[in-house]
Amino acid sequence: MxxxxxxxxxxxxxxxxxxxxxxxxxxxxxxxxxxxxxxxxxxxxxxxxxxxxxxxxxxxxxxxxxxxxxxxxxxxxxxxxxxxxxxxxxxxxxxxxxxxxxxxxxxxxxxxxxxxxxxxxxxxxxxxxxxxxxxxxxxxxxxxxxxxxxxxxxxxxxxxxxxxxxxxxxxxxxxxxxxxxxxxxxxxxxxxxxxVRAEVLTGDADRAVKALGVQGFDRALPTVYVTGGAQGARQINELVSSILPWLLERANVVHQCGTAAVEGQRECAAGLPADLAARYLPVDFIGAELPDVFALADVIISRSGAGTIAEVTALGMAAVFIPLASSAGGEQAHNARHLAEQGAAAALLGADVTAADLQDAVAPLLADPQRRHAMADLARAQGRxxxxxxxxxxxxxxxxxxx
Ligand SMILES: CC(=O)N[C@H]1[C@@H](OP(=O)(O)OP(=O)(O)OC[C@H]2O[C@@H](n3ccc(=O)[nH]c3=O)[C@H](O)[C@@H]2O)O[C@H](CO)[C@@H](O)[C@@H]1O
CATH class of the missing domain: 3.40.50.2000 (Glycogen Phosphorylase B;)
Incomplete structure:
Protein backbone atom coordinates (compact mmCIF):
# COMPACT_ATOMS: atom_id res chain seq x y z
CA MET A 1 0.00 0.00 0.00
CA VAL A 196 -43.87 2.25 14.72
CA ARG A 197 -41.85 1.53 17.87
CA ALA A 198 -40.29 -1.93 17.44
CA GLU A 199 -41.39 -3.05 20.91
CA VAL A 200 -45.03 -2.36 20.01
CA LEU A 201 -44.86 -5.37 17.69
CA THR A 202 -43.53 -7.81 20.29
CA GLY A 203 -45.94 -7.60 23.23
CA ASP A 204 -47.07 -10.50 25.39
CA ALA A 205 -50.66 -10.93 26.63
CA ASP A 206 -49.76 -12.87 29.80
CA ARG A 207 -47.24 -10.20 30.75
CA ALA A 208 -50.00 -7.57 30.40
CA VAL A 209 -52.23 -9.44 32.86
CA LYS A 210 -49.40 -9.56 35.39
CA ALA A 211 -48.16 -6.01 34.85
CA LEU A 212 -51.64 -4.47 35.03
CA GLY A 213 -52.72 -6.70 37.92
CA VAL A 214 -55.92 -7.76 36.13
CA GLN A 215 -56.17 -11.34 37.36
CA GLY A 216 -59.96 -10.81 37.47
CA PHE A 217 -60.09 -10.66 33.67
CA ASP A 218 -61.95 -13.62 32.14
CA ARG A 219 -59.55 -14.89 29.48
CA ALA A 220 -62.36 -16.84 27.80
CA LEU A 221 -63.81 -13.46 26.79
CA PRO A 222 -62.28 -11.06 24.27
CA THR A 223 -60.44 -7.99 25.60
CA VAL A 224 -61.16 -4.46 24.40
CA TYR A 225 -58.53 -1.72 24.62
CA VAL A 226 -60.14 1.73 24.75
CA THR A 227 -57.81 4.68 24.15
CA GLY A 228 -58.24 8.37 23.51
CA GLY A 229 -54.59 9.15 22.72
CA ALA A 230 -52.09 10.21 25.33
CA GLN A 231 -54.46 12.64 27.07
CA GLY A 232 -57.62 10.56 26.84
CA ALA A 233 -60.75 11.67 24.96
CA ARG A 234 -63.81 12.87 26.81
CA GLN A 235 -66.18 11.84 24.00
CA ILE A 236 -64.85 8.27 24.01
CA ASN A 237 -64.89 8.12 27.83
CA GLU A 238 -68.55 9.16 27.90
CA LEU A 239 -69.60 6.76 25.15
CA VAL A 240 -67.83 3.82 26.77
CA SER A 241 -69.21 4.70 30.22
CA SER A 242 -72.74 4.65 28.89
CA ILE A 243 -72.41 1.11 27.51
CA LEU A 244 -70.08 -0.19 30.22
CA PRO A 245 -72.30 -2.87 31.85
CA TRP A 246 -73.28 -4.19 28.38
CA LEU A 247 -69.62 -4.22 27.30
CA LEU A 248 -68.38 -5.97 30.45
CA GLU A 249 -70.96 -8.76 30.01
CA ARG A 250 -69.10 -9.58 26.79
CA ALA A 251 -65.49 -8.50 27.26
CA ASN A 252 -62.66 -7.42 29.52
CA VAL A 253 -61.87 -3.73 29.11
CA VAL A 254 -58.62 -1.80 29.55
CA HIS A 255 -59.67 1.85 29.37
CA GLN A 256 -56.94 4.47 28.92
CA CYS A 257 -58.92 7.59 29.75
CA GLY A 258 -56.43 10.35 30.67
CA THR A 259 -55.40 11.74 34.05
CA ALA A 260 -58.42 14.03 34.43
CA ALA A 261 -60.93 11.19 33.99
CA VAL A 262 -59.40 8.23 35.77
CA GLU A 263 -60.96 8.89 39.19
CA GLY A 264 -64.43 9.29 37.66
CA GLN A 265 -64.05 6.06 35.68
CA ARG A 266 -63.03 4.21 38.86
CA GLU A 267 -66.15 5.52 40.59
CA CYS A 268 -68.24 4.40 37.62
CA ALA A 269 -66.82 0.87 38.02
CA ALA A 270 -67.46 0.87 41.78
CA GLY A 271 -71.21 0.82 41.11
CA LEU A 272 -70.98 -2.36 39.00
CA PRO A 273 -71.54 -5.97 40.19
CA ALA A 274 -68.21 -7.38 41.43
CA ASP A 275 -67.73 -9.86 38.53
CA LEU A 276 -68.16 -7.07 35.97
CA ALA A 277 -66.00 -4.59 37.90
CA ALA A 278 -63.20 -7.20 37.99
CA ARG A 279 -63.11 -7.10 34.18
CA TYR A 280 -62.63 -3.33 33.99
CA LEU A 281 -59.36 -1.44 34.33
CA PRO A 282 -59.40 2.34 33.91
CA VAL A 283 -55.88 3.85 33.61
CA ASP A 284 -54.68 7.39 32.99
CA PHE A 285 -51.83 6.58 30.59
CA ILE A 286 -50.21 3.36 29.40
CA GLY A 287 -46.44 3.56 29.33
CA ALA A 288 -44.08 0.60 29.07
CA GLU A 289 -47.00 -1.88 29.15
CA LEU A 290 -48.42 -0.60 25.84
CA PRO A 291 -47.04 -3.45 23.64
CA ASP A 292 -48.41 -6.04 26.08
CA VAL A 293 -51.81 -4.32 26.18
CA PHE A 294 -51.90 -4.45 22.38
CA ALA A 295 -51.05 -8.17 22.54
CA LEU A 296 -53.83 -8.79 25.07
CA ALA A 297 -56.45 -6.83 23.13
CA ASP A 298 -58.75 -8.38 20.53
CA VAL A 299 -60.49 -5.12 19.63
CA ILE A 300 -59.45 -1.49 19.98
CA ILE A 301 -61.82 1.47 20.36
CA SER A 302 -59.78 4.59 19.64
CA ARG A 303 -59.21 8.04 18.22
CA SER A 304 -57.67 7.78 14.77
CA GLY A 305 -54.47 9.79 15.20
CA ALA A 306 -51.78 8.83 12.73
CA GLY A 307 -49.62 7.12 15.37
CA THR A 308 -52.35 4.81 16.57
CA ILE A 309 -53.37 4.01 12.99
CA ALA A 310 -49.78 3.06 12.13
CA GLU A 311 -49.61 0.77 15.17
CA VAL A 312 -52.99 -0.88 14.65
CA THR A 313 -52.26 -1.59 10.98
CA ALA A 314 -48.70 -2.80 11.62
CA LEU A 315 -50.09 -5.23 14.22
CA GLY A 316 -53.29 -6.14 12.39
CA MET A 317 -56.11 -5.48 14.89
CA ALA A 318 -59.88 -5.17 14.66
CA ALA A 319 -60.71 -1.54 15.38
CA VAL A 320 -63.56 0.88 15.96
CA PHE A 321 -62.31 4.41 15.33
CA ILE A 322 -64.03 7.51 16.70
CA PRO A 323 -62.04 10.38 15.14
CA LEU A 324 -61.59 13.72 16.83
CA ALA A 325 -64.22 15.76 15.00
CA SER A 326 -62.26 19.01 15.16
CA SER A 327 -58.81 17.73 14.17
CA ALA A 328 -57.21 20.04 11.61
CA GLY A 329 -58.56 19.40 8.13
CA GLY A 330 -60.61 16.42 9.34
CA GLU A 331 -57.41 14.41 9.18
CA GLN A 332 -58.43 11.85 11.82
CA ALA A 333 -61.77 11.34 10.05
CA HIS A 334 -59.93 10.79 6.80
CA ASN A 335 -57.66 8.16 8.43
CA ALA A 336 -60.66 6.30 9.85
CA ARG A 337 -62.75 6.52 6.68
CA HIS A 338 -59.85 5.26 4.56
CA LEU A 339 -59.53 2.09 6.66
CA ALA A 340 -63.31 1.59 6.89
CA GLU A 341 -63.53 1.70 3.08
CA GLN A 342 -61.07 -1.20 2.94
CA GLY A 343 -63.09 -3.17 5.52
CA ALA A 344 -60.07 -2.79 7.82
CA ALA A 345 -61.93 -0.92 10.62
CA ALA A 346 -65.29 0.50 11.62
CA ALA A 347 -65.47 4.31 11.61
CA LEU A 348 -67.92 6.36 13.69
CA LEU A 349 -67.73 9.86 12.26
CA GLY A 350 -68.99 13.22 13.47
CA ALA A 351 -69.49 14.92 16.83
CA ASP A 352 -72.89 13.30 17.43
CA VAL A 353 -71.88 9.62 17.60
CA THR A 354 -74.23 7.87 20.03
CA ALA A 355 -73.74 5.05 22.51
CA ALA A 356 -76.03 2.93 20.30
CA ASP A 357 -73.71 3.55 17.32
CA LEU A 358 -70.76 2.34 19.36
CA GLN A 359 -72.65 -0.70 20.59
CA ASP A 360 -73.69 -1.59 17.02
CA ALA A 361 -70.11 -1.31 15.78
CA VAL A 362 -68.53 -3.32 18.61
CA ALA A 363 -71.19 -6.05 19.02
CA PRO A 364 -70.37 -8.11 15.89
CA LEU A 365 -66.64 -7.95 16.62
CA LEU A 366 -67.14 -9.28 20.15
CA ALA A 367 -69.65 -11.93 19.12
CA ASP A 368 -67.72 -13.39 16.17
CA PRO A 369 -63.97 -14.11 16.39
CA GLN A 370 -63.83 -14.84 12.64
CA ARG A 371 -65.20 -11.42 11.89
CA ARG A 372 -62.56 -9.68 13.95
CA HIS A 373 -59.79 -11.86 12.49
CA ALA A 374 -60.92 -10.97 8.97
CA MET A 375 -60.89 -7.27 9.87
CA ALA A 376 -57.46 -7.62 11.51
CA ASP A 377 -56.06 -9.24 8.33
CA LEU A 378 -57.37 -6.37 6.20
CA ALA A 379 -55.85 -3.87 8.65
CA ARG A 380 -52.48 -5.65 8.50
CA ALA A 381 -52.51 -5.36 4.70
CA GLN A 382 -52.44 -1.55 5.19
CA GLY A 383 -49.51 -1.59 7.65
CA ARG A 384 -45.92 -0.50 6.95
C1 LIG B 1 -55.49 16.05 18.94
C2 LIG B 1 -54.45 16.00 17.89
O1 LIG B 1 -53.88 17.02 17.49
N1 LIG B 1 -54.14 14.79 17.41
C3 LIG B 1 -53.09 14.62 16.43
C4 LIG B 1 -51.89 14.01 17.13
O2 LIG B 1 -52.36 12.78 17.63
P1 LIG B 1 -51.90 12.09 19.00
O3 LIG B 1 -50.45 12.23 19.20
O4 LIG B 1 -52.82 12.56 20.08
O5 LIG B 1 -52.29 10.58 18.65
P2 LIG B 1 -51.53 9.49 17.78
O6 LIG B 1 -52.51 8.41 17.57
O7 LIG B 1 -50.89 10.03 16.56
O8 LIG B 1 -50.36 8.99 18.74
C5 LIG B 1 -50.61 8.62 20.06
C6 LIG B 1 -49.44 7.75 20.49
O9 LIG B 1 -49.45 7.66 21.90
C7 LIG B 1 -49.48 6.28 22.27
N2 LIG B 1 -50.14 6.15 23.57
C8 LIG B 1 -51.44 6.56 23.73
C9 LIG B 1 -52.05 6.42 24.94
C10 LIG B 1 -51.33 5.84 26.01
O10 LIG B 1 -51.81 5.70 27.13
N3 LIG B 1 -50.06 5.43 25.80
C11 LIG B 1 -49.44 5.59 24.60
O11 LIG B 1 -48.27 5.21 24.45
C12 LIG B 1 -50.21 5.60 21.13
O12 LIG B 1 -50.02 4.22 21.14
C13 LIG B 1 -49.58 6.33 19.94
O13 LIG B 1 -48.30 5.84 19.66
O14 LIG B 1 -50.83 13.81 16.21
C14 LIG B 1 -51.17 12.90 15.17
C15 LIG B 1 -49.93 12.72 14.30
O15 LIG B 1 -49.45 13.91 13.84
C16 LIG B 1 -52.38 13.39 14.38
O16 LIG B 1 -52.76 12.38 13.45
C17 LIG B 1 -53.54 13.66 15.33
O17 LIG B 1 -54.65 14.22 14.63
Missing part, protein backbone atom coordinates in the same frame (compact mmCIF):
# COMPACT_ATOMS: atom_id res chain seq x y z
CA UNK A 2 1.41 3.45 -0.95
CA UNK A 3 1.63 6.21 1.64
CA UNK A 4 -1.23 8.01 -0.13
CA UNK A 5 -3.46 4.92 -0.13
CA UNK A 6 -2.69 4.26 3.51
CA UNK A 7 -3.64 7.85 4.40
CA UNK A 8 -6.89 7.55 2.41
CA UNK A 9 -7.74 4.21 4.05
CA UNK A 10 -7.02 5.85 7.42
CA UNK A 11 -9.39 8.73 6.65
CA UNK A 12 -12.16 6.35 5.59
CA UNK A 13 -11.60 4.33 8.73
CA UNK A 14 -11.79 7.52 10.83
CA UNK A 15 -15.02 8.50 9.11
CA UNK A 16 -16.45 5.07 9.86
CA UNK A 17 -15.43 5.40 13.49
CA UNK A 18 -16.79 8.93 13.86
CA UNK A 19 -20.16 9.12 15.52
CA UNK A 20 -23.10 10.06 13.32
CA UNK A 21 -24.58 13.22 14.79
CA UNK A 22 -28.36 13.40 14.62
CA UNK A 23 -30.29 16.36 15.94
CA UNK A 24 -33.96 15.55 16.38
CA UNK A 25 -36.78 17.96 16.85
CA UNK A 26 -40.52 17.56 17.09
CA UNK A 27 -43.09 16.57 19.64
CA UNK A 28 -45.90 17.94 21.70
CA UNK A 29 -47.99 14.82 21.20
CA UNK A 30 -47.23 11.11 20.88
CA UNK A 31 -47.97 11.30 17.18
CA UNK A 32 -44.88 13.46 16.62
CA UNK A 33 -42.68 12.04 19.37
CA UNK A 34 -42.71 8.26 18.86
CA UNK A 35 -41.81 8.21 15.14
CA UNK A 36 -38.70 10.27 15.98
CA UNK A 37 -37.78 7.97 18.86
CA UNK A 38 -38.20 4.89 16.65
CA UNK A 39 -36.04 6.41 13.94
CA UNK A 40 -33.26 7.14 16.46
CA UNK A 41 -33.32 3.53 17.69
CA UNK A 42 -33.35 2.13 14.15
CA UNK A 43 -30.46 4.37 13.05
CA UNK A 44 -28.45 3.34 16.12
CA UNK A 45 -29.00 -0.35 15.36
CA UNK A 46 -28.15 0.10 11.66
CA UNK A 47 -24.89 1.96 12.32
CA UNK A 48 -23.89 -0.30 15.22
CA UNK A 49 -23.71 -3.10 12.64
CA UNK A 50 -21.09 -0.97 10.84
CA UNK A 51 -19.17 -0.26 14.04
CA UNK A 52 -20.44 3.34 14.28
CA UNK A 53 -22.22 5.10 17.08
CA UNK A 54 -24.91 7.77 16.90
CA UNK A 55 -24.84 10.90 19.02
CA UNK A 56 -28.29 12.35 19.47
CA UNK A 57 -29.54 15.68 20.72
CA UNK A 58 -33.32 16.20 20.91
CA UNK A 59 -34.38 19.82 20.87
CA UNK A 60 -37.97 20.16 22.03
CA UNK A 61 -40.53 21.80 24.24
CA UNK A 62 -40.07 21.34 27.99
CA UNK A 63 -43.85 20.90 28.36
CA UNK A 64 -44.21 18.40 25.49
CA UNK A 65 -44.33 14.61 25.68
CA UNK A 66 -40.82 14.56 24.17
CA UNK A 67 -39.34 15.91 27.42
CA UNK A 68 -40.78 12.96 29.36
CA UNK A 69 -39.90 10.37 26.72
CA UNK A 70 -36.28 11.53 26.31
CA UNK A 71 -35.80 11.51 30.10
CA UNK A 72 -37.15 7.92 30.27
CA UNK A 73 -34.96 6.82 27.37
CA UNK A 74 -31.75 8.60 28.46
CA UNK A 75 -31.62 10.78 25.32
CA UNK A 76 -29.93 14.20 25.74
CA UNK A 77 -32.61 16.87 25.58
CA UNK A 78 -32.51 20.61 25.24
CA UNK A 79 -35.60 22.75 25.64
CA UNK A 80 -36.25 25.83 23.52
CA UNK A 81 -39.02 28.43 23.89
CA UNK A 82 -41.96 27.78 21.58
CA UNK A 83 -45.17 29.56 20.68
CA UNK A 84 -48.36 27.76 19.74
CA UNK A 85 -50.52 29.85 17.42
CA UNK A 86 -54.21 29.08 18.05
CA UNK A 87 -56.14 29.28 14.82
CA UNK A 88 -59.44 31.19 14.67
CA UNK A 89 -61.90 31.92 11.89
CA UNK A 90 -61.99 35.58 12.86
CA UNK A 91 -58.49 37.04 12.20
CA UNK A 92 -58.92 39.47 15.11
CA UNK A 93 -59.33 36.51 17.48
CA UNK A 94 -55.90 35.31 16.29
CA UNK A 95 -54.58 38.36 18.18
CA UNK A 96 -55.74 36.93 21.50
CA UNK A 97 -53.59 37.54 24.56
CA UNK A 98 -52.47 33.88 24.55
CA UNK A 99 -51.39 34.10 20.91
CA UNK A 100 -49.57 37.39 21.39
CA UNK A 101 -47.70 36.07 24.44
CA UNK A 102 -46.76 32.96 22.53
CA UNK A 103 -45.66 34.85 19.42
CA UNK A 104 -43.34 36.91 21.59
CA UNK A 105 -41.57 33.66 22.57
CA UNK A 106 -40.82 32.68 18.98
CA UNK A 107 -37.75 34.93 18.44
CA UNK A 108 -36.21 33.59 21.66
CA UNK A 109 -36.82 30.03 20.41
CA UNK A 110 -35.12 30.84 17.12
CA UNK A 111 -32.01 32.16 18.89
CA UNK A 112 -31.87 29.14 21.22
CA UNK A 113 -32.42 26.71 18.33
CA UNK A 114 -29.69 28.34 16.24
CA UNK A 115 -27.14 28.09 19.01
CA UNK A 116 -28.12 24.44 19.66
CA UNK A 117 -27.61 23.51 15.98
CA UNK A 118 -24.39 25.53 15.67
CA UNK A 119 -22.91 23.91 18.79
CA UNK A 120 -24.00 20.31 18.05
CA UNK A 121 -22.97 20.37 14.35
CA UNK A 122 -25.35 17.58 13.30
CA UNK A 123 -24.88 15.48 10.15
CA UNK A 124 -28.66 15.69 9.74
CA UNK A 125 -31.54 17.44 11.48
CA UNK A 126 -34.70 15.31 11.59
CA UNK A 127 -37.97 17.15 12.28
CA UNK A 128 -41.18 15.24 12.91
CA UNK A 129 -43.67 18.07 13.32
CA UNK A 130 -45.12 20.15 16.12
CA UNK A 131 -44.57 23.86 16.74
CA UNK A 132 -41.13 23.38 18.24
CA UNK A 133 -39.82 21.97 14.95
CA UNK A 134 -40.12 25.31 13.14
CA UNK A 135 -37.31 27.31 14.82
CA UNK A 136 -35.03 24.25 14.84
CA UNK A 137 -35.68 23.47 11.15
CA UNK A 138 -35.02 27.09 10.22
CA UNK A 139 -31.80 27.00 12.28
CA UNK A 140 -30.70 23.89 10.34
CA UNK A 141 -31.08 25.82 7.12
CA UNK A 142 -29.23 28.88 8.47
CA UNK A 143 -26.35 26.68 9.70
CA UNK A 144 -26.18 24.74 6.39
CA UNK A 145 -27.17 21.37 7.89
CA UNK A 146 -29.44 19.04 5.87
CA UNK A 147 -33.00 18.97 7.16
CA UNK A 148 -35.21 15.89 6.78
CA UNK A 149 -38.84 16.34 7.73
CA UNK A 150 -41.27 13.52 8.38
CA UNK A 151 -45.04 13.89 8.24
CA UNK A 152 -47.27 11.31 9.94
CA UNK A 153 -50.61 12.46 8.58
CA UNK A 154 -52.03 12.58 5.08
CA UNK A 155 -51.74 16.36 4.75
CA UNK A 156 -48.64 18.22 5.92
CA UNK A 157 -49.16 19.83 9.33
CA UNK A 158 -48.53 23.56 9.78
CA UNK A 159 -44.94 23.16 10.99
CA UNK A 160 -44.03 20.82 8.15
CA UNK A 161 -45.68 23.07 5.56
CA UNK A 162 -43.28 25.82 6.62
CA UNK A 163 -40.25 23.53 6.80
CA UNK A 164 -40.96 21.77 3.48
CA UNK A 165 -39.72 24.97 1.82
CA UNK A 166 -36.21 24.49 3.22
CA UNK A 167 -35.95 20.71 3.74
CA UNK A 168 -33.50 18.54 1.82
CA UNK A 169 -35.99 15.66 2.00
CA UNK A 170 -39.70 15.44 2.79
CA UNK A 171 -40.66 11.98 4.07
CA UNK A 172 -44.38 11.23 4.17
CA UNK A 173 -46.38 8.32 5.55
CA UNK A 174 -48.60 7.59 2.60
CA UNK A 175 -48.26 7.55 -1.19
CA UNK A 176 -51.57 9.41 -1.31
CA UNK A 177 -49.82 12.48 0.15
CA UNK A 178 -47.51 12.86 -2.85
CA UNK A 179 -50.11 14.30 -5.28
CA UNK A 180 -51.13 16.83 -2.61
CA UNK A 181 -47.65 18.40 -2.54
CA UNK A 182 -46.46 21.27 -4.73
CA UNK A 183 -44.35 20.19 -7.72
CA UNK A 184 -41.21 21.63 -6.08
CA UNK A 185 -41.77 19.77 -2.80
CA UNK A 186 -42.74 16.53 -4.56
CA UNK A 187 -39.26 16.37 -6.15
CA UNK A 188 -37.75 16.06 -2.66
CA UNK A 189 -40.50 13.82 -1.25
CA UNK A 190 -40.50 10.11 -0.52
CA UNK A 191 -43.21 7.89 1.01
CA UNK A 192 -41.65 5.95 3.88
CA UNK A 193 -44.68 5.11 6.04
CA UNK A 194 -44.98 6.15 9.69
CA UNK A 195 -42.42 4.46 11.99
CA UNK A 385 -43.77 -2.21 9.57
CA UNK A 386 -40.60 -1.25 7.62
CA UNK A 387 -41.27 2.51 7.83
CA UNK A 388 -38.46 3.24 10.31
CA UNK A 389 -35.91 1.49 8.07
CA UNK A 390 -37.06 3.50 5.09
CA UNK A 391 -36.85 6.77 7.00
CA UNK A 392 -33.33 5.87 8.17
CA UNK A 393 -32.38 5.36 4.48
CA UNK A 394 -33.60 8.90 3.81
CA UNK A 395 -31.61 10.34 6.75
CA UNK A 396 -28.41 8.59 5.64
CA UNK A 397 -28.90 9.72 2.02
CA UNK A 398 -29.31 13.32 3.15
CA UNK A 399 -26.06 13.09 5.17
CA UNK A 400 -24.19 11.51 2.24
CA UNK A 401 -25.30 14.21 -0.19
CA UNK A 402 -23.94 16.91 2.09
CA UNK A 403 -20.41 15.52 1.99
Missing amino acids: TKHNAAQAGTEHDQQQQAFRLLVTGGGTGGHTYPALTTIRTLQARLADQGRTVEVLWVGNAAGLEARVTADQGIPFQAVATGKIRRARNPLKMLSRANLTDMARVPLGVVQARSAVARFRPDVVLATGGYVAVPVGVAARVCGRPLVIHEQTLRLGLANRVLAQVAARVAVSSESTLPLLSAATRKRAVATGNP PDAADRLVDVVLDAARERR
